[in-house]
Amino acid sequence: MLSLGALIWVSVRPLLRLVLCTGFGVLITRADIFPAVASRGAGQIILNITIPCLMFSKIVPAFSQNNIGTLGPLFLVAFIYEGMGLLLAWIVKQFFWVPHRFRYGILVAGGWGNYGDIPTSVVMSITAGPPFNSTNDQTLAVAYISAFIFVFFLTLFPFGGSRMIAWDFAGPEVEDEEMREVIRLKRRTVLQIWKKMSSIARRRLNVQALEEDDRYSDETEGKQLPYRTVLSGTQFDEECPLPNTAPGPLSTTSGNHKDSTGTPEDTTPIITVLPSETIVTTSRISYTAHVDTSVPHITSPAPTITHVDTVTQVEPHALRTDNTHAKPVRFDEASSSEPVTDKPTFWKRTFKRARIFLVSLSSPPSLSIIVAFPVALITPLKGLFVTLPNSPIPNAPDGQPPLAFIMDTANFIGAASVPLGLICLGAALARLKVPMSLTAWKAMPVGSISALAIAKIVVSPILGVIICQGLTSAGVIDKNDKVLRFVCIFFSCLPTATTQVYLTQVYSSTGSAEHISAFLIPQYALMVIMMTVLTAYSINLIF
Numbered sequence: 001m002l003s004l005g006a007l008i009w010v011s012v013r014p015l016l017r018l019v020l021c022t023g024f025g026v027l028i029t030r031a032d033i034f035p036a037v038a039s040r041g042a043g044q045i046i047l048n049i050t051i052p053c054l055m056f057s058k059i060v061p062a063f064s065q066n067n068i069g070t071l072g073p074l075f076l077v078a079f080i081y082e083g084m085g086l087l088l089a090w091i092v093k094q095f096f097w098v099p100h101r102f103r104y105g106i107l108v109a110g111g112w113g114n115y116g117d118i119p120t121s122v123v124m125s126i127t128a129g130p131p132f133n134s135t136n137d138q139t140l141a142v143a144y145i146s147a148f149i150f151v152f153f154l155t156l157f158p159f160g161g162s163r164m165i166a167w168d169f170a171g172p173e174v175e176d177e178e179m180r181e182v183i184r185l186k187r188r189t190v191l192q193i194w195k196k197m198s199s200i201a202r203r204r205l206n207v208q209a210l211e212e213d214d215r216y217s218d219e220t221e222g223k224q225l226p227y228r229t230v231l232s233g234t235q236f237d238e239e240c241p242l243p244n245t246a247p248g249p250l251s252t253t254s255g256n257h258k259d260s261t262g263t264p265e266d267t268t269p270i271i272t273v274l275p276s277e278t279i280v281t282t283s284r285i286s287y288t289a290h291v292d293t294s295v296p297h298i299t300s301p302a303p304t305i306t307h308v309d310t311v312t313q314v315e316p317h318a319l320r321t322d323n324t325h326a327k328p329v330r331f332d333e334a335s336s337s338e339p340v341t342d343k344p345t346f347w348k349r350t351f352k353r354a355r356i357f358l359v360s361l362s363s364p365p366s367l368s369i370i371v372a373f374p375v376a377l378i379t380p381l382k383g384l385f386v387t388l389p390n391s392p393i394p395n396a397p398d399g400q401p402p403l404a405f406i407m408d409t410a411n412f413i414g415a416a417s418v419p420l421g422l423i424c425l426g427a428a429l430a431r432l433k434v435p436m437s438l439t440a441w442k443a444m445p446v447g448s449i450s451a452l453a454i455a456k457i458v459v460s461p462i463l464g465v466i467i468c469q470g471l472t473s474a475g476v477i478d479k480n481d482k483v484l485r486f487v488c489i490f491f492s493c494l495p496t497a498t499t500q501v502y503l504t505q506v507y508s509s510t511g512s513a514e515h516i517s518a519f520l521i522p523q524y525a526l527m528v529i530m531m532t533v534l535t536a537y538s539i540n541l542i543f
Helices: 006-030 035-060 068-093 105-111 117-127 137-156 161-165 176-220 233-239 332-335 346-361 364-377 379-385 404-414 417-430 438-442 446-473 481-488 501-507 514-542
Strands: 250-253 272-275 277-281 285-288 306-308 309-315 319-322 327-329
Touching: 006 117, 006 417, 006 514, 035 137, 035 364, 035 417, 068 105, 068 137, 068 176, 068 446, 068 481, 105 319, 105 501, 105 514, 117 137, 117 417, 117 481, 117 514, 137 309, 137 364, 137 481, 161 501, 272 514, 306 404, 332 346, 346 364, 417 514, 446 481, 481 501, 481 514, 501 514
Parallel strands: 272 285
Antiparallel strands: 250 272, 277 285, 306 309
């Protein structure tokens, strides 16, 4: 067991290297030495060359038929984290206003974290020394990280996660004040419903208490009586509002009302909440659900198809809203009077989606992972690349496996992936536009920015520790595989991926990404503190 000082140092040391390397990217970008074109080219090198080489060089020696079962827990935890992030972002969206051009982007920001350079840098540094076994644990850790990276690419591109970013730019512009008003009305309705439900619950508890008192007094007199209704009739109707009500405009009518026999009824005013979608009606008061017709309907015609490098084609369809039912509408229907051609058949649509899926799946990082696993599990193939005991493949004249030079090349190129990725991360952060005036900050969605940062960097790690400990107790995660447990816990504290910045710039008609930048900076600032705490806690928990 490490001492407290050693534990803190082990947790802080990899983050210092991360900050320094990222800082170099910020400096050369601010000095105009590393322009956007160069950064984009470096990103293509990372995506197509260095990351595939790093994944292949770590997966082949690390995995075997003995530990291939760890892929199941890794994939499960990766999908859980993405689903949890989407849920947290959706909750933030319900209570805090979000710019119209970021209404789906916030979901992507919550679901997809930075699964590349940050965790690889930190995990490689931590597993390279005590309390881990530096000879094998570092390679094993990077191999485990490859499972998270594979899920990241699989869900973001082939499964269509990146399409949500394109949906943000479909339809006309909506002013921020309108978005604020929608959330304000939603919060007010939720608060009023909560207050009424709480009031009803308290009154019911009071009724039960009074009934219990009456029953007790009757029992003391030797007379066991059934429960009685204390508040009933008109008194209950007027003093105890019914549930599922919402405030609305009131209309009061009075006069002599007659029943079916013509007998005049009570002339007490009848209060009705409008517009009329009646849920519950009593003899005195009619309660109706409030439908706010003042909120404007938002229409979003579909933009043209966009093609992004290895990113799939996107066809975001919007909805036309009218007084009946919303239905999908094609862009050419809304903008042209010419007849619309027939829709493609089911098989054509299926073939097109399958082709897009396969094209996205054939990206170099995904291909390298897909190829590396069969090589790692098939002994004759693995013997061609790495030295194995009792290998069926004869060695080359130098005593090494015949294809060992490929592994040497992959290791050599893959070593450049992490530092180059951190430099590009610093360049991306340096180009983000930070509001410098108080007026600019007031116009920004500070509530949703802060809430998403807390959800991603504070709430998510707490839930991640609980989930991983639960899976360990259930036997899904091997308790003795300390590297596996550490990697699974560590991936719960990752900020939004900077990949979203590039995707937003591509899908945006102006090439800007002003909204995502405001959401990224607080997360990366908070990450340094929370990642140190999580690393120290997880090492102490595991060892």
